Amino acid sequence: MPVTTRSTDTRRNILDTAQRIMAHKGYSAVGINEVLAEAGVPKGSFYHYFASKDAFGEAILKSYFADYLADMDGILARSGQSAAERLMAYWQQWRETQSVEECQGKCLAVKLGAEVADLSESMRLALKEGTGAIVDRIARTIADGLEDGSLSVDGDPRDVAQALYDMWLGASVMCKIHRSLAPLDTVTAVTRRLLHL
Template identity: 55%
Template sequence: MVTAHTSESSEVRDGIIAVGQRIMAAKGFSAVGINEILTAAGVPKGSFYYYFGSKDAFGQAMLTAYFEQYHTEMDRTLSRADRSNAQRLLDYFEGWREGQSLQDCQGKCLAVKLGAEVADLSETMRNAMKLGTSGIVSRLAQAIAAGQTDRSLPEVTERGELAESLYQLWLGASVLAKVARTPQPFDAAMATTRRLLQLPA
């Protein structure tokens, strides 16, 4: 049985995580202090340590929550009944471009922003990042396999390798788009994606 106190406690914790995602997606992990998050979330400092214990523990919880939501949205995109599996894959990458192109990504670009930084800062956050990104690559590989089943994609032997290459391609495009402040890297990534999937331009 879920009590009102438990529900309220979960809402406070989720609220701190959501605020942390938005702020850190813009500034990075190291540049953001706990007080900034708590002020924006409107909760006392004691609440932070009650739920997380440390900034690293918060980072791990934040990444876990981020990837859970990301995977849910990805599953929704890759299971649309009105689209072939090839179209679903292209929809996913179009959604990536739209989410990463926003000036204020509202936490949607957390993996891109924090990937290299947290891998060097914290083993627990690195593992959370590894688990989350592995889930993305796995879903891409499953979508490629499904595309071969419905014949919207041609046969390839190394589905996992192709899925990983696609993910790496789009991660790189996201970084270059931020550096150049132009969506052109996403256009190039989409053209390469179509080529790798053997789809018409």
């Protein structure tokens, strides 16, 4: 195996391991040595892959959003469904990923958003870019729904998309606080009303 491939695989392993751990513990509570031990990577090699913990955090978020957006694109590109059906399938997937392990969820935007936005400008910008890309996809799907007649909205599709994403993010945080999926049930009903479904 070429060194570059091995190096890329090791870096990806470190990032994937960090995502899993940080989805449960947050960013600040996780040490680099814990991630490296879990990933089976020698402690001294961290700086071969990342310039700093800040750069590491940014890489985690960029990797997370790349995977998230690929999954989202798969849901929103399903054939044989209206735009409204595809969008509601996305929200259903969101609900399922937030319900794991007593509402601990797997969304790093929910888990790390408030924590790292004040710690690191590069991580805040990675969050901004990633969440902006999610809202762009929601807005495009709403526009597709207006075109295929499967939904309607009062206002600009981009504004509605931003409001929906903000509501779902907030509801996900409330699920964690209450250890209940009730906030996601409420936001699902509100989403249907906003899309006139």
